[in-house]
Amino acid sequence: MTLEPILEVCHLSKSFGTHQVLRDVNFTVHPGDVTSILGSSGSGKSTLLRCINLLERPNQGEIRFHGRSITGRGTDASAYRTRVGMVFQSFNLFSNMNVLENCMAGPVKVLRRSREEARARALRYLEQVGMAPYINARPRQLSGGQKQRVAIARALAMEPEVLLFDEPTSALDPEMVGEVLAVMRALAASGMTMLVVTHEMAFARDVSSQVVFMADGRICESGAPDAFFSSPSQPRTREFLARFMAQ
Amino acid sequence: MERVLALGQDMALLWTRYAPLYLSGVVNTLLLAVTATVLGCLIGLACGLLNTIPIHPQDRLPRRVLLRLLRAVIRIYVEVFRGTPMVLQAVFLYYGLPYFTNNAMRFDNVWAAALLVVSINTGAYMAESVRGGILSVDPGQTEGAKAIGMSHVQTMVNVILPQALRNIMPQIGNNFIINVKDTSVMFIIGFTEFFAAHRYITGVNPMYFPSAAIEMLGYLCMTLAASALLRLAERRMDGESSYELVQADALTMTAGTYRRRPRPQDEGGALT
Numbered sequence: 001m002t003l004e005p006i007l008e009v010c011h012l013s014k015s016f017g018t019h020q021v022l023r024d025v026n027f028t029v030h031p032g033d034v035t036s037i038l039g040s041s042g043s044g045k046s047t048l049l050r051c052i053n054l055l056e057r058p059n060q061g062e063i064r065f066h067g068r069s070i071t072g073r074g075t076d077a078s079a080y081r082t083r084v085g086m087v088f089q090s091f092n093l094f095s096n097m098n099v100l101e102n103c104m105a106g107p108v109k110v111l112r113r114s115r116e117e118a119r120a121r122a123l124r125y126l127e128q129v130g131m132a133p134y135i136n137a138r139p140r141q142l143s144g145g146q147k148q149r150v151a152i153a154r155a156l157a158m159e160p161e162v163l164l165f166d167e168p169t170s171a172l173d174p175e176m177v178g179e180v181l182a183v184m185r186a187l188a189a190s191g192m193t194m195l196v197v198t199h200e201m202a203f204a205r206d207v208s209s210q211v212v213f214m215a216d217g218r219i220c221e222s223g224a225p226d227a228f229f230s231s232p233s234q235p236r237t238r239e240f241l242a243r244f245m246a247q
Numbered sequence: 248m249e250r251v252l253a254l255g256q257d258m259a260l261l262w263t264r265y266a267p268l269y270l271s272g273v274v275n276t277l278l279l280a281v282t283a284t285v286l287g288c289l290i291g292l293a294c295g296l297l298n299t300i301p302i303h304p305q306d307r308l309p310r311r312v313l314l315r316l317l318r319a320v321i322r323i324y325v326e327v328f329r330g331t332p333m334v335l336q337a338v339f340l341y342y343g344l345p346y347f348t349n350n351a352m353r354f355d356n357v358w359a360a361a362l363l364v365v366s367i368n369t370g371a372y373m374a375e376s377v378r379g380g381i382l383s384v385d386p387g388q389t390e391g392a393k394a395i396g397m398s399h400v401q402t403m404v405n406v407i408l409p410q411a412l413r414n415i416m417p418q419i420g421n422n423f424i425i426n427v428k429d430t431s432v433m434f435i436i437g438f439t440e441f442f443a444a445h446r447y448i449t450g451v452n453p454m455y456f457p458s459a460a461i462e463m464l465g466y467l468c469m470t471l472a473a474s475a476l477l478r479l480a481e482r483r484m485d486g487e488s489s490y491e492l493v494q495a496d497a498l499t500m501t502a503g504t505y506r507r508r509p510r511p512q513d514e515g516g517a518l519t
Binding site (some may be wrong): 024025073080093109141154 | 303305379388390392398405488
């Protein structure tokens with residue numbers, strides 16, 4: 001028996017003014033999939049992820065969540081976002097709240113849970129990312145890696161069905177990348193459905209179940225990570241991988 | 248030197264005789280300035296909030312028209328009240344209203360009229376400050392809030408406004424201090440604040456400069472106290488610069504709690 005897809009991106013196009021960023025993008029995500037979206041800067045991968053979270057409105061095409069379109073008029077974007085979480089490159093932790101409040105804000109204000117329940121939930125996920133001792137700290141007092149782990153806990157506290165990661169380690173020092181990737185590996189192993197825009201080739205190769213390579217707003221090549229990394233079929237892909245392996 | 252000495256003596260003399268009058272002026276000035284600043288901030292907050300509701304091209308037409316209209320109305324309000332002297336606004340409201348309506352409408356209460364004029368004025372200034380305060384908050388904060396499913400109102404109330412408010416505290420302080428001083432023009436409609444006390448006292452005796460000196464000192468004391476209180480409030484809003492680690496697992500090596508020293512870059516060097 002095959003599972004129903006959880007997310008379907010169909011003929012998606014997006015342009016800012018005259019600049020076309022996404023051209024006819026198609027792919028499908030099944031529950032439990034870890035999809036790595038690769039590509040050089042400006043290839044449209046972040047915009048794609050932002051479209052999926054409705055932070056950007058696509059000009060054409062459709063995104064379906066559990067078979068229902070979310071890009072048409074009359075979709076409740078807020079309700080949808082409670083089920084599809086997002087982790088940003090620049091963390092975007094609420095700087096007027098401490099770590100615990102950051103993780104409780106969603107469950108209390110949006111999901112209307114009691115404070116006790118939200119607190120227990122926040123602590124559970126903060127524990128999972130190893131940030132439970134820091135509940136009283138303010139975001140400005142944390143390192144980049146710590147902030148990103150809190151941001152992941154904040155997204156997890158909503159208990160979403162899908163988590164989107166927009167270059168979660170790109171703003172971090174090399175020594176902090178590891179701690180965030182470790183958290184993400186554990187998440188993937190627990191069966192979370194994840195879409196990850198990343199430049200971490202090792203992560204994409206070892207953790208993902210499918211790899212999507214974008215160039216000039218199109219999907220240039222996609223497939224299982226083994227085949228993608230060992231025998232890429234497109235010249236653009238080979239060029240891209242060669243550049244990364246050389247580093 | 249003799250002049251200064253004589254001035255001091257005259258001031259003391261005036262104070263012993265008219266202290267209750269000066270003091271009731273101080274009380275009225277402070278009451279008016281505080282309430283008008285609070286009301287003005289609320290007006291400014293409302294205007295700033297309405298002004299920053301995003302208008303998307305994909306919104307329905309009536310909503311877009313309504314929002315544009317709202318922005319235009321707020322713009323006119325801000326420009327008119329920021330662009331005309333408060334004295335004249337008071338005159339038009341207090342004397343002009345009965346004149347133009349043949350006494351059908353007038354203010355029976357000087358307090359109400361003064362409060363209205365000063366609040367509306369403060370509101371006009373604060374509307375722009377609040378707008379600036381909201382725009383100064385990193386757009387990432389809005390995205391972070393949206394990403395956990397917050398609506399526009401929830402985002403504003405829980406995330407953006409607390410930060411915007413902190414950012415505009417210096418402006419709120421500015422406005423309050425301006426209000427303490429500028430309420431003096433309300434003597435024009437017969438409001439008995441601190442400066443009105445001076446006008447009354449110098450009307451019944453010739454010691455003009457000693458009384459003016461008392462006024463100077465009085466206003467300075469009020470504004471200095473206000474500055475100090477505002478700084479205290481700002482520091483409280485910033486919260487503690489250190490935090491305590493909570494050791495949830497008693498078996499880990501680092502037993503107990505300790506305080507972490509703030510690093511210089513945490514503070515951005517802007518505080519204390």
